[in-house]
Amino acid sequence: MIAATTACASSPSSCLFISTTGHRRSYLAIGGIGSYRRILIRSTATKTTKSPAEEDWKVKREVLLQKRVRSVDVKESLRLQQENKFVILDVRPEAEFKKIHPEDAINVQLYRLIKEWTAWDIARRVAFAFFGIFSGTEENPDFIQLVESKVDKEAKLIVACTSGGTMRPSPNLPEGQQSRSLIAAYLLILNGYTNVYHMDGGLYTWFKEDLPCISFSDDD
Numbered sequence: 480m481i482a483a484t485t486a487c488a489s490s491p492s493s494c495l496f497i498s499t500t501g502h503r504r505s506y507l508a509i510g511g512i513g514s515y516r517r518i519l520i521r522s523t524a525t526k527t528t529k530s531p532a533e534e535d536w537k538v539k540r541e542v543l544l545q546k547r548v549r550s551v552d553v554k555e556s557l558r559l560q561q562e563n564k565f566v567i568l569d570v571r572p573e574a575e576f577k578k579i580h581p582e583d584a585i586n587v588q589l590y591r592l593i594k595e596w597t598a599w600d601i602a603r604r605v606a607f608a609f610f611g612i613f614s615g616t617e618e619n620p621d622f623i624q625l626v627e628s629k630v631d632k633e634a635k636l637i638v639a640c641t642s643g644g645t646m647r648p649s650p651n652l653p654e655g656q657q658s659r660s661l662i663a664a665y666l667l668i669l670n671g672y673t674n675v676y677h678m679d680g681g682l683y684t685w686f687k688e689d690l691p692c693i694s695f696s697d698d699d
Contacts, residue, residue, distance in 0.1 A: 531669055532589075532618050536657040539665040540646055543677075546668050550646060550679040556637050557581075557690050559676070565635040568626065569682065570663040572616070581639070581682070582691040587625045589640075589663045590616040622663070623670045635674040638664045643681025 551559065559565040560583065567584040569576050576586040619625075630636065644658025660677055667675050678685070686692060 530618060531666060532662050534665075537654055539657070539662065540654055542668060543646060543661065543665055546675075548646075548664055548668065548675050548677055550677045551637065552679050553685045553688055553690060556639070556676075556678050556685075559635070559637060563635065565637050565676065566630055567637050567639055567678070568630075568663070569639050570622075570659050571640055571682070575641070577695065579686065579692055579694045581685055582693055584639070585629050587622060587629065588619055589622055589659050589666075591619045592616060623666060626667065626672075627670075632671045632673065634672070635676075636667065636672065637676040637678050638667070639678035639682050639685070641681050641683050643677070643679055643684070645679060646677075 556565070556567065560567055560581075567581050569580050569584045569586045570589040571586070572588045572590065572592075573586060576584075576588075580586065638660040640659035640663070642658050644656045644661045645652075646655045646661065648655060658681070660681065664675050664677050
């Protein structure tokens with residue numbers, strides 16, 4: 480049986496992440512720009528353990544703050560890229576990256592399309608289909624390995640996703656807002672990367688500000 484409840488109802492976007500919280504219970508979080516909804520899935524086919532990416536946001540945020548991971552806006556990100564040899568790491572799905580991305584950015588997707596057909600994977604597909612989404616995503620198990628194949632651990636990175644998220648507290652979000660780029664920054668810190676920045680405002684703001692980018696028409 481799968482039961483679903485929603486919170487923060489807003490139109491879902493392609494910015495998705497899945498987390499689990501113990502036995503027989505999981506959460507599917509569907510994030511839009513500045514908002515998200517969450518459904519609770521109860522099923523006998525859930526994972527028994529959670530990965531570091533699925534750690535509670537409060538824990539991730541504390542680690543990011545302790546390690547002094549800086550959030551920089553899009554214009555500062557561009558300046559750091561051009562003047563200080565920072566690399567923009569775009570963690571959106573590969574298809575989104577190919578459509579449009581910042582100039583000279585590299586792509587390693589944090590989440591990928593669900594590939595397997597185990598009972599757990601079927602349960603997740605059903606949960607996505609509940610919202611009319613038939614291309615559900617799962618954590619990319621090769622994320623760190625792929626990053627390591629492109630940049631060494633001394634590289635200066637600015638991690639970016641669509642919405643950006645934030646570590647800054649606000650009256651409505653006392654612990655900020657989790658995002659794919661903040662999850663990726665957390666994983667990079669855990670795996671020995673020491674120069675990790677986070678793009679505040681995300682790539683939505685980068686494109687809105689008409690900063691240098693490569694689009695599909697440019698590559699064609």
